[in-house]
Amino acid sequence: MHQDQPPVMRYNASIRVWDQTMNRYILFTVFISGMTTLAAELAAARLIGNVFGTSNLVWASIIGLILIYLTAGYFLGGKWADQNPTITAMLRVLAWSAFTLGLVPYAAGPVLKLAATAFEALTTGILAGSFIAVLILFSIPVTLLGTISPFAIRLLVKDTAQAGRTSGRIYAISTLGSFIGTFLPTLVTIPTIGTRHTFLLFSLLLLAVTLIGLWKYSSRNEFIKYSWMPVVLLIVALLFRNQTMKNNAGQVYETESAYNYIQVQEVNGFTFLRLNDGQGVHSIYHPDTLYFNGPWEQFLVGPFFYADRQVADVKRIAVIGLAAGTVARQATTVFGEIPIDGYELDEKIVEIGRTYFHMNMPNLAVHIGDGRLNLERSPFIYDIIAVDAYRPPYIPPHMTTVEFFTIAASHLTEEGVLTINVGSVPGDRRLIDGLASTMASIFPSIHIMDIPGTLNTMIFATIQPTQREDLSVNMVRLAQDPDVDPLLVTTMTSTYANLKPGYTPATVFTDDLAPIEWIVNAMVIDFVFEGGLEILNH
Numbered sequence: 183m184h185q186d187q188p189p190v191m192r193y194n195a196s197i198r199v200w201d202q203t204m205n206r207y208i209l210f211t212v213f214i215s216g217m218t219t220l221a222a223e224l225a226a227a228r229l230i231g232n233v234f235g236t237s238n239l240v241w242a243s244i245i246g247l248i249l250i251y252l253t254a255g256y257f258l259g260g261k262w263a264d265q266n267p268t269i270t271a272m273l274r275v276l277a278w279s280a281f282t283l284g285l286v287p288y289a290a291g292p293v294l295k296l297a298a299t300a301f302e303a304l305t306t307g308i309l310a311g312s313f314i315a316v317l318i319l320f321s322i323p324v325t326l327l328g329t330i331s332p333f334a335i336r337l338l339v340k341d342t343a344q345a346g347r348t349s350g351r352i353y354a355i356s357t358l359g360s361f362i363g364t365f366l367p368t369l370v371t372i373p374t375i376g377t378r379h380t381f382l383l384f385s386l387l388l389l390a391v392t393l394i395g396l397w398k399y400s401s402r403n404e405f406i407k408y409s410w411m412p413v414v415l416l417i418v419a420l421l422f423r424n425q426t427m428k429n430n431a432g433q434v435y436e437t438e439s440a441y442n443y444i445q446v447q448e449v450n451g452f453t454f455l456r457l458n459d460g461q462g463v464h465s466i467y468h469p470d471t472l473y474f475n476g477p478w479e480q481f482l483v484g485p486f487f488y489a490d491r492q493v494a495d496v497k498r499i500a501v502i503g504l505a506a507g508t509v510a511r512q513a514t515t516v517f518g519e520i521p522i523d524g525y526e527l528d529e530k531i532v533e534i535g536r537t538y539f540h541m542n543m544p545n546l547a548v549h550i551g552d553g554r555l556n557l558e559r560s561p562f563i564y565d566i567i568a569v570d571a572y573r574p575p576y577i578p579p580h581m582t583t584v585e586f587f588t589i590a591a592s593h594l595t596e597e598g599v600l601t602i603n604v605g606s607v608p609g610d611r612r613l614i615d616g617l618a619s620t621m622a623s624i625f626p627s628i629h630i631m632d633i634p635g636t637l638n639t640m641i642f643a644t645i646q647p648t649q650r651e652d653l654s655v656n657m658v659r660l661a662q663d664p665d666v667d668p669l670l671v672t673t674m675t676s677t678y679a680n681l682k683p684g685y686t687p688a689t690v691f692t693d694d695l696a697p698i699e700w701i702v703n704a705m706v707i708d709f710v711f712e713g714g715l716e717i718l719n720h
Contacts, residue, residue, distance in 0.1 A: 204269065204399050205338055207395060207398070207399065208269065208272075208334050208337055208338060209334070209338075209351070209352070209355050210391070211272075211273075211276065211330065211334070211391055211392075211395065212330060212331060212334045212352055212355050212356050212359070213355050213356065213358065213359040214359060214387065214388055214391050215276065215279075215327055215330040215331075215356065215359065215388070216331075216355070216356035216357060216358070216359030216360040216363065217359035217360065217362045217363035217366070217384075218280075218283070218327060218359075218363060218384045218385075218387070218388050219252070219324065219327045219328075219359075219360060219363065220359075220360040220361075220363030220364050221363040221364075221366060221367045221371075221380065221384045222283055222286075222320070222323065222324060222327070222381070222384065223244070223245070223248050223324075224363075224364065224367045224368055224372075225287075225367050225372065225377055225380045225381055225384075226244055226248070226286075226320055227240075227241060227244050228367075228372055228377045228438070228443070229286075229287055229290060229294070229316070229377050229378075229381075230244060230294075230316055230317070231443070231458055231459070232294070232377070232438075232443035232458060232459070233294050233459060233460075234459055243317065244317070247317050247320070247321075248320065248324055251320065251321050251324035251325045251328065252324060252325070252327075252328040253328070254325045254328065255324065255325040255326060255327060255328015255329045255330075256328050256329070256331070256332055258325065258328075258329050259275075259328060259329025259330065259331065259332030259333050260332040260336070262275070262329060262333070263329075263332050263333045263335075263336035263337070264336065267336050267337060268337075269337060269395065269399050269400065270396070270399075270400040270401075270404055271333070272329075272330065272333040272334070272337065273392050273395050273396050273399075273400060273404070274404075274408075275326050275329050275330070275333070276326070276330060276388065276391075276392045276395075277389065277392045277393075277396075277408045277411060278322075278326055279322075279323050279324075279326030279327045279329075279330075279388070280323075280385050280386075280388035280389040280392060280411070281385065281389065281411040281414075281415065282322045282323040282326070283323035283324075283327075283381060283384065283385045283388070284381055284382050284385030284386065284389075284415040284418075285415070285418065286319050286320060286323060286381055287377060287378040287381045287382075288378070288418050288419075288422050289319055290316050290319050291422065293315050293316055293319075294316065330356075331352055331353065331356050334352050335348065335349045335352055338352065363384075367380050368440060369440060371383060372438055372440070373438060373439050373440045373530070376437075376438050377438060377443075378419075378422075379419070382415060382419050385415060386412055386415065386416075389408075389411055389412050389415075390412070392408070393405060393408060393409060393412075396408060431447070431449065432447040432448045432449040432454075433445060433446070433447050434446050434447065434448050434538070435534070435538065437530060437534075439528050439529070439530035439531070440528075440530075441527060441528045442457045442458055442528055442530075442531070443457065443458050444456075444457060444528075444530060444531060444534060445457070445460055446534060446538050451468055451469070451470075452466060452467070452468050452471075453466065453467040453468070453538055453539060454466055455505060455506045455531070455534065455535075455538075455539065457531075462572070463476070464505045464506070464531075464572070465478075465505040465506030465507065465508045465535065465539055466478070466508055467506070467508065467511075467538070467539040467540060469540075472511070472512050472515055472669045473669055473672055473673065474508075475633065475634070475635065475636075475676070476633065476636065476638070477570065477603040477633060477636075477638045477640060478508040478509045478512055478570075479509075479512050479669060479673040480601070480603075480631070480633065480640045480673060480676075480677060481501070481509050481513070481566060481568035481570070481601050481603075481640075482512060482513055482516050482517075482566070482669075482670055482673060483601075483642070483653070483670075483673055483674050483677045484566055484599030484600075484601045484642045484644070485565055485566060485597065485598075485599055486652070486653055486656040486657070486660075486674060487599065487627070487629055487642060487644055487648040487649070487650070487652055487653050488597050488599075488644065488646070488648055488652060489648075489649075489652040489655070489656075490652075490655075490656070491597070491652075491656055493516065493517060493660070493665075493666055493670070495565070495597070496517045496520065496565045496566065497520055497521075497565055497595075498520060498521045498522070498523075498562055498563070498564050498565060499513050499517070499520065499521075499522045499523070499564055499565065499566045499567075499568065500522075500523045500524075500525065500557065500560070500562070500564045500566070500567045500568065500593070501513075501522065501523070501524045501525065501568045501570065502525045502553035502554075502557060502567065502568065502569045502570065502571050502581070503525070503526065503553060503568075503569065503570035503571030503572065504524030504525060504526035504531075504532070504535075504548065505526065505531055505535065505570070506531060506532075506534060506535030506538070506539035506541055507524065507535045507539055507540075507541030507543070507546065508539070509568055509570065510522045510524055510541065510543060510546045511539075511540070511541065511543060512669060513566075514543045514545060514546070515667055515669060516667045516669055516670045519543070519544065519545040520545060521545055521547065521562075522543070522545055522546045522547070523547050523549060523560065523562065523564075524546055524547065524548050524549065525549045525551070525552075525553040525556050525557065526548060526549070526550060526553075527550070527551065527552060527553070527571075529550045532548055532550065553569075553571050553578075553581065554578075554580055554581055554586055554589065557589060557590065557593060558589045560593060562593065563593050563594060563595050563598070564593055564594060564595065564598060565594075565595050565597070565598050565599070566598070566599055566601065567590050567593065567594060567598070567599075567600045567601070568601055569581060569590075569600065569601065569602040569603065570602075570603045572603070572605075576698055576699060576702055577602075577604070577605075577613075577698060578698075579691075579696040579698040579699070580693065580696070582616075582617055582620065582691050582696050582698055583620065583691045583692050583693050583696050584620055584623055584624065584690060584691065584692050584693075585692065585693045586693075587600065587620060587621055587623075587624045587625070587643070588624055591624050591625065591645060594645045595645070596645065596646065597644075597645065597646060598644075598645045599642055599643065599644045599645070600621070600625065600642075600643045600645075601640055601641065601642050601643070602617065602621075602640070602641050602643075603638055603639075603640060604617055604638070604639045604640070604641055605637055605638060605639070605702075606632075606637055606638075606639055606705070607637060607705050608637075610705050611639075611685070611686070612688070612701050612704075612705070613698070613701050613702065613705065614630065614639050614641070614685060615685045615686045615687070615688040616688045616689060616690075616691055616701065617641055617691070618630060618641055618685040618688075619685070619687050619688045619689070619690055620690045620691045621641060621643040622643075623690050624643070625643035625644060625645060626644070626645075626646065626647045627643070627644045627646075627647050627648040627649075628641065628642070628643055628684075628685070629641075629642040629643075629644075629648070629650060629653075629681060630642070630681065630682045630684070630685060631677050631680045631681045631682060632680050632682060633676075633680065634676070634680055640677070650678070650681055653674065653677065653678050653681075654678055656674070657671065657674040657675060657678060660674070
């Protein structure tokens with residue numbers, strides 16, 4: 183016959199079940215907090231990078247201050263947990279961290295708009311103040327998030343003999359949450375719902391976990407005291423639902439992808455593609471113009487460093503860093519509908535190119551993915567390989583090395599040419615010299631020209647020895663041919679007029695050592711201290 187347990191035993195069993203359930207909830211809270219912390223850091227980088235760029239200097243500032251905020255949170259969390267070691271106290275802190283995190287992008291909006299305007303006017307003082315102000319906004323939510331792990335340790339350690347095991351479990355669970363929080367914003371939420379809604383999503387998730395805990399493990403009164411928070415956040419999100427991240431002159435479209443904040447502007451009939459901080463123009467379109475005095479048309483000149491080169495000799499072209507297709511459209515005009523392989527990492531930019539930049543040439547084959555990898559896998563050889571892959575202010579390091587240029591050379595015809603667009607600052611040609619030296623270890627002839635009125639330099643590398651004088655001879659001959667598009671002759675004239683005598687030999691870049699970020703960071707710092715701001719008008 184079944185015999186019921188005595189009331190005391192049933193009570194003790196219920197307490198043990200209650201404690202186990204609450205402990206699991208605390209661990210789950212630690213997981214969500216860790217996930218939210220990393221998500222907030224990555225979303226902060228995107229929010230700030232949209233205006234201030236994505237240089238290592240910006241990243242270092244964000245990561246450094248986030249770590250300082252977390253350090254303060256660990257210290258305060260331990261102190262507060264000793265003063266009030268209750269789950270209610272922990273959940274109060276968690277509620278405020280979630281709420282303030284959700285407000286960050288909306289509070290930062292006016293400051294970022296001011297900074298974007300200052301960027302257009304290159305007002306350094308306003309930019310510095312805006313950058314600091316936005317970073318300070320993260321101090322409250324991130325510091326409060328940092329208190330959760332110390333709180334959890336204090337609540338879960340019942341036996342000092344188990345303190346090490348318990349704290350290890352908490353940090354492991356928090357780190358696992360951080361791992362998830364690293365990928366979700368970048369790969370899922372930012373490309374699909376945007377940066378502001380990413381903040382809102384993680385804030386509401388953290389609030390939901392908090393309110394459930396207050397309802398179940400604290401009191402109804404505590405639940406009611408904080409239940410207004412998600413309502414306020416949703417109202418704020420609704421009020422600012424049509425707010426643009428920037429409001430620059432002529433802006434017609436903005437969006438975010440896994441890689442970039444993307445902006446389309448229309449000014450005086452010209453359509454511009456701008457990314458992230460917006461200082462560089464990555465593609466340009468005008469219905470009646472093809473010459474833009476930029477790097478795009480310069481890629482067409484390379485084959486004519488060879489003697490007696492004809493337009494019809496160019497049979498196939500590769501563009502690494504297709505963007506919205508300016509180079510491809512110009513090449514189609516000059517060389518006819520020859521096959522063009524465009525390699526572009528960001529699929530969203532390709533969509534925008536087709537929508538706003540008339541990138542609808544039937545001879546253009548678009549390949550989404552890393553340019554170096556896709557070029558290596560390509561079955562084709564090319565007369566021109568144009569390298570225009572930028573994530574300002576950097577060229578991807580793996581596209582600046584001996585190994586990369588060896589791959590490129592293997593995909594060039596016997597009279598092929600590789601051309602790369604490089605940024606520099608007045609008086610500092612370290613990056614140009616390094617790239618030219620590296621390319622010269624593979625290619626027998628290097629030609630360099632500075633595009634007038636810009637900070638762009640084009641480096642031409644030919645697979646056979648060539649002479650600059652042949653460019654002049656070809657230019658004169660083609661200028662007399664009525665079948666040659668004037669765009670080519672105009673560009674050749676500019677190229678020849680701005681050719682440089684050479685370069686200073688420098689360290690050759692390899693996959694093992696290509697200090698692109700180091701060089702560019704030094705260029706940025708030097709230029710800022712000299713009164714400039716943006717180094718690459720790409």
